Amino acid sequence: xxxxxxxxxxxxxxxxxxxxxxxxxxxxxxxxxxxxxxxxxxxxxxxxxxxxxxxxxxxxxxxxxxxxxxxxxxxxxxxxxxxxxxxxxxxxxxxxxxxxxxxxxxxxxxxxxxxxxxxxxxxxxxxxxxxxxxxxxxxxxxxxxxxxxxxxxxxxxxxxxxxxxxxxxxxxxxxxxxxxxxxxxxxxxxxxxxxxxxxxxxxxxxxxxxxxxxxxxxxxxxxxxxxxxxxxxxxxxxxxxxxxxxxxxxxxxxxxxxxxxxxxxxxxxxxxxxxxxxxxxxxxxxxxxxxxxxxxxxxxxxxxxxxxxxxxxxxxxxxxxxxxxxxxxxxxxxxxxxxxxxxxxxxxxxxxxxxxxxxxxxxxxxxxxxxxxxxxxxxxxxxxxxxx
Numbered sequence: 001x002x003x004x005x006x007x008x009x010x011x012x013x014x015x016x017x018x019x020x021x022x023x024x025x026x027x028x029x030x031x032x033x034x035x036x037x038x039x040x041x042x043x044x045x046x047x048x049x050x051x052x053x054x055x056x057x058x059x060x061x062x063x064x065x066x067x068x069x070x071x072x073x074x075x076x077x078x079x080x081x082x083x084x085x086x087x088x089x090x091x092x093x094x095x096x097x098x099x100x101x102x103x104x105x106x107x108x109x110x111x112x113x114x115x116x117x118x119x120x121x122x123x124x125x126x127x128x129x130x131x132x133x134x135x136x137x138x139x140x141x142x143x144x145x146x147x148x149x150x151x152x153x154x155x156x157x158x159x160x161x162x163x164x165x166x167x168x169x170x171x172x173x174x175x176x177x178x179x180x181x182x183x184x185x186x187x188x189x190x191x192x193x194x195x196x197x198x199x200x201x202x203x204x205x206x207x208x209x210x211x212x213x214x215x216x217x218x219x220x221x222x223x224x225x226x227x228x229x230x231x232x233x234x235x236x237x238x239x240x241x242x243x244x245x246x247x248x249x250x251x252x253x254x255x256x257x258x259x260x261x262x263x264x265x266x267x268x269x270x271x272x273x274x275x276x277x278x279x280x281x282x283x284x285x286x287x288x289x290x291x292x293x294x295x296x297x298x299x300x301x302x303x304x305x306x307x308x309x310x311x312x313x314x315x316x317x318x319x320x321x322x323x324x325x326x327x328x329x330x331x332x333x334x335x336x337x338x339x340x341x342x343x344x345x346x347x348x349x350x351x352x353x354x355x356x357x358x359x360x361x362x363x364x365x366x367x368x369x370x371x372x373x374x375x376x377x378x379x380x381x382x383x384x385x386x387x388x
Contacts, residue, residue, distance in 0.1 A: 028075075030054025038081070039063045045070055047099075053079045053106065060086035064095045068126075074105030078134065083110040083118070092119035092143070096128055104131045111138040116168030119143035129153040132365075135172070137161045143174045148202070150178035156185040156365045162192040162219070169194035169220075175201050177227070177258065183209055185359075185367040191219025193245050198224040202259045204231040208359045208367045208380075212239040212272065215329055220246040227258035228289060232265050235357040235370075235380050237334050239272030239303075240279065247306070249273065253285035253293060263294040267355035270334045270379040272303045272327065279306030286313070298355060299346040301379030303327060303334075318346035320378045332363060335385040336377055344375040357382075 027049060028034075029041045041051045042063035049070060055077040062083070065072075081093050088095045092111045108120030118139040121130070125147040134157060135141030141159040144152055152175060159172035171194040175181045181201035187210045188196045196211050196219050204225060213219045222238050225231050231252065240249050249271055252264050264284065273279035281302045286293045295314025302308045304324040309316050320342055327334050336342060349356035351372075359367040360381055373382045 024048040024050065026050045026052060028052045028054065031056055037061050042066075055079050057082055060084040062086045062088040062093050064088050064097065065099070065101065066097045067101075068099040069101075070099060071102045072104070072106065073102075074107075078105050078107050080107045080109060081120075083112060085112070087111070087113050087118060088122075090114065091117075091122040092138075092140075093121070095122045096124060096126065098125040100127045102129045102131070103133060105133060107134040107136070108138060108141070109136050111140070112163075113139070116170075117143060123150070123152060125150050127151045127153075129155070130157055131155045132157065134158040135160070137163055139163060139168070139170045140174045141172045143171075144176040144178055146177040146200075148177060148179055151180045152178060152201075153182045154184070154186055156367075158186065158365060159188045159196070160190045162190065162194060164192045164218075171195050171198045173197045173199075175199035177201070179203065181205070183207070185209065185361060185365055187363075187365050188212075189214045190217045193218065193220060195219060195221045195224040197222070198226065200225075200227045200229075200258065202229045202261075204229060204233075206231065206233045206236060208235045208357070208361045210237050210332065210361050210363075212237050212332070213241040213244065215241060215274075217241040218243045218245060220244065221248055221251045223250045224254070225250075225252045225264070226255035228253045228262035228293065229259040230261055230263050232355065233269060234267050234355055235269065235360060237270045237272065237361065237380050239270075240274065242274040242276060244275065247275065247278065248280045248283045250282045251285075252283070253288045254283075256288045257290065262289050262291075264296075265355055266297045266300055267349065268299050268357045268378065268380055270301045270303065270381070271308070272334070273306050274304065274324070274329060275306075277305065279304060280310070281306055281308040282312060284312045284314075296355075298349060299376070299378045301342075301377075318378055320345065333385055334379070335381040335383055336379065338384040340377060340384070342377045344377075346376050346378050348372070348376045
């Protein structure tokens, strides 16, 4: 066969190979691996790859991730990333530039930068999903950019131990002006002066979390939605400590209107104040909105001294107050007893209503499915405490 004939056969085959997708690679990082540093994996990884991080401590191993799609997963015992005085681009331990990222089973500790906004993860743009991860002692656990097409999803993760003292206000979780924010099955505690959760997102889904500062905490707001937007808050325990910096637990609209649609809906939450003085369980700053704010609150339980609906107009049904001291803050058990007088005192939400809870928070993190009870109670838990 002539050389020209070989070329005629080979050229279509080369075109076919070029059209095939590149095979995704798996890069393993660890002290006993060829790639020992996460920063090196961030430079080596291509779009669509998976980075596996082996157990251990990674000190000062900061990274910027520029891929368009990537999975980063801790293997086995959760690997711990300790800033140790280092940062990526003056922003934090990891910077996610702009892509579709999944991060699982990674722990971030000690992020500090000069401007006070050091983050475990600085998420700038794209879509980021974080699962089964932990953020301790960071100026911000996660801090996002302000791109209106970005999306942040957090599941079954821990945010705790805001640094003290700090020259700026540390927030355990700070979400900027993005399209959508979802927080599920997560535990946030021990803030200091800043907020446990602050979100400027257009749409907020906050379901089945324990957002409770605890006796060691000194946060300001527990949940702050400063620019309004749509907020669905379902099945959470949200509570302040007796050393809080602010009597308000949930704040909506304190910094003025940003989005066209502004609505806050609360259903089956347990709102707790450990203060010895009156709290504001919900503060809606509707005077900051040209067309007002739609407020709906169904079957919520408030525990402690204070007011839930005072000064707030909207639809309120099935909400009940309980006196302080009903729940021991150290046990984190916020279930009512089987003989509670509140059983069957609320109108169950329609099964098709998106505000009807379908799960409950489960310690230490995560959720368990909720099977509709025969008698509904207000608050975050339909399961009961047999000892109460």
